[in-house]
Amino acid sequence: MKNIILVVDIETTGFLEEGGKIVEIGIVKLDLDSGEIxxxxxxxxxxxxxxxxxxxxxxxxxxxxxxxxxDEVMDAPTLESQREMIQFLFDKYPATAYNKDFDFSFLRDREFSINDLPCPMIILTDIMKLPSKKASIHFKWPSVKESWNYLFSEKLYSETHRGLTDATFEAKIVYRLYQIGQYELANPIQPSVKKLIPYNGRNGWGFKTIKGEIEINAIYNWVTPFIDGIAKVGIGDKIIYINEEAKEVESHPENLDIEKQSDFTVKDRYICDKNGERIAYLFYGHSTSFYCNRLCVFDQYGTYGFLDEKGEVAIELKYEYAESFSEELAAVKYGGKWGYINTGGQMVIPCSFNSAENFKNGLAKIDGNNFINKKGQIVAHSKLDWSEGLLCVDENWRYGYIGKNGKLVIPCKFDYAKSFSEGLAAVNKDSHWGFIDKHGKMIVELKYGVVHDFKEGFAGVRKEDWGFINRNGELLVDCIFNFVASFHEGLAAVCIKEGEKFKWGFIDINGEITIPCIYDDVISSFTDGIARVRYNNNENYINRKGEFIISIDYPSVCEIDKGLIPVRNDDNHWAFFDKTGRELTPFIFSIDEVHSIINGVNSYMDLLNNKDLIKEILKKHY
Known part of the structure; x- marks a missing residue:
């Protein structure tokens, strides 16, 4: 699946606190794998x-x-008439904006729910270190033009102050940050129906309940989340499937999207067999794994092809771009167009598409929203992706669901519909939302104005205000909040309005406010027991008691990376903390050294155990 995010740019008549109005919204999709916008x-x-x-x-x-x-704005559509279309994008993709606080404060004030990503402007502030004219601020926020000139010195840029154009250029800035390793995404964990979530223990991975109780001991090398009661796990040198009682099962559901992988792997630029023995050295750039006994590679000219498991060229390097094989076919770009080849290199679907994705469940998405079968015939139209073995499709502006190879499972009879999550999908008729199961049976009646997907057994719903329902449609948390986010590790971020300001806190699965609503924003929900929040214009982490992990006296607390939290003091020196708030190093580093250290370790344990690294650091500074 492609790594798609949204980049948003809004134009307004003024500041939010002064009563400014949104006059234009531009949103682009950025493919972080290819850079296409x-x-x-x-x-x-x-x-x-x-x-x-x-x-x-x-x-x-x-x-x-x-x-x-x-006059153009006076003739424009209302925001309410556009709300469903915009929220649909925010429900499907995580999003950012160059000046995220400015843009998203307007959108959240207008009751949009956004799964937001790091702010490129804040990242570039630390990278560029432009001097500030304000004594209280070390570095100024760079403008879009300043950031563009820094990252693309060879290309001139002039900001148009129009939504879609500016969003496109800002997406290029995000992609360049991503290319140089300065823009990272968090991968949210999808929980099981039984509400078991993966956890990383001392000896490996296991599963715990959302209350933190260990259900399956941490004995696995790695795990995937449970889907329909089945999880894929690695133990020793084997890959197996287990149920929620930790018993091995023979089969797996179709929606786990299992690719046909080889026993051969790539490690340290060598092709290795299942025993780790080196077979051949790789002189090419390459993907990470073999699929269908083929490894996608590219040469110094950016030309793509495929190797076999001996490291020999199996399919000539002649394509402008190529994806890894999936279901015995690979998408390739040739002559500016996309098509599909088989493992023998024969072109089975001609290069005639503007875009193409991997095959899944017998279908592949091409040219934006069309799906073709393995004969190249268009059989479905959808703006969404596969979820839990079903794909939401639209036919003559009516929505339903298809299964493997395009078989119709639920007729196209809804005004709107979303993807399945935890066995239920949100559907809309006559401007009211409810939920159906995979047989099309209505489980939650159509009566809500807006809904979120089910996460950890609960879904946010809104009538006039927001609350939560369970999988039976029972209202377990009253609709009393201005905004809500989905549950993560048994807690959900909620927002209430105090005077003219919105404040965020957290509730548990009983609806009790366990962390008071005192924060300006919740940037990311709980993962491994901590959540990232904004408080008094500074970002920090809190634990499940609402306690700050790092002292709020420090002016800058960066996002956690490989278990390390970089923290800056008033003297503009940096140190590393762990997620418990323990100070791992003195405040002795520059921001460049912070990046070098993070790029040079795999986890915070490397920093603690690598005595030579610590000695070199201390020798340099003392």
Whole structure:
């Protein structure tokens, strides 16, 4: 599956706190695997209260600094008429914006729910270190133009202050950060129906309940989350499937998306057999694994092909781009168009598409939202991806679900529908949302204005305000919150309005507020017992008691990376802490040294155990 994120840019008449109005929203999809950027949404917006006063100070800046006119906005669609389309994108993909706080504060104030990613402007602030004119701030936030000139010195850039154009350039900035290893994504864990979640113990991986009780001991090298009661795990040199009683089972559900992998692997630029013996050295750039006995590689000219398990060229390096094999076919780009080859290198579906993804369940997505079978015939249309063995499709603006090879499972009879999550899918009729099971049976009646997907057995729902229901549709948490996020590790972020400000905290599965609503924002929900929050304009981590992991006196607490939390003091020196708040090193590093150290270790244990590294660091500074 492609690694897709959204990059958002909004244009407004002024600041949120001054009553500014959104006048344009542009959203692009960024494929972090290829760098390709696709328009996802672009529209002018007319909000309630937008009138002639927004031409004048303190408003109207956008009309004086772009080609957008007041009259164009007066004729624009309302935000409410566009809400479902925009929220659909936010439900499907994580998102960022160059100045995330500015853009997302408007969108969240308008009750959009966003799974947000790191802010590129904040990342570049630490990288560029532009001097600030304010004595209280070490470095200024770089403008989009300053960041562009820093990352793309050979290309000129002029900001247009139009949503889609600016979002496109800002997506290029994000992709360049991703290419140089400065933009990382967190992969959220999808829990099991029984609410078992993976945990990393002292001796390996296992599973625990959302209350933290160990259900399956940590004896595995690695695990995947449970789907339909089955998980894939590695133990010793074997890969097996277990049920929720930790018993090995022979089969696995189709929706685990198992690829036909080889016994051969790639390690330290060598092809190795299942015993780790080196077979051949790789002179090419390469993907990480063999699929269908073929390894996707590329040469110094950026030309792609495939090797066999002996390291010999099996399919000539002649393609402009290629994906790994999936279901015996690989997507390749030739002559500017995409098609599919088989493991023998024969072109079985001609290169005629503008975009192409891997085959899954007998179908592949091409040209945005069309799905073809292995004969190259278009058999379905969908804006979504496979989930739990089913794909939500639309036919004549009605939505239903298909299964493997395009077989219709649930008729196209809904006004709108989402992907399945934990065995249930949100569907809409006559502007009301409910949930169906995989047989199309209505489990939760159509009565809500907005819903989230089920996570850990609960789904956020909104009538006038937000609450939570269980899988039977019973309202377990009253609809009393302004916003809610999904449950993670038994806690869900919730938001209430205090005066003119929104404050965030956390509730447990009983609806009890276990962490008070005192935070300005929740940046990421709980993972491994900690959550990232914003408090008094500073970001930090809290534990399940709501206690700050790192002292709030420090001006900068960066995101955790390989178990390390970089922290900056008032003297602009950096140290490393672990997720318990333990100080691992003195405050002696520069930001460049922080990046070098993180890139040079696999985990915080490496930092603790690598005495030579520590000696070299201390020798340099003392």
């Amino acid at each position: 696709y328009p996802a949404y672009n529209s002018l917006i007319k909000e309630p209260g937008f009138d002639d006063s927004h031409r004048k100070e303190p408003f109207g800046w956008i009309f004086r600094n772009s080609d957008l006119t007041f």
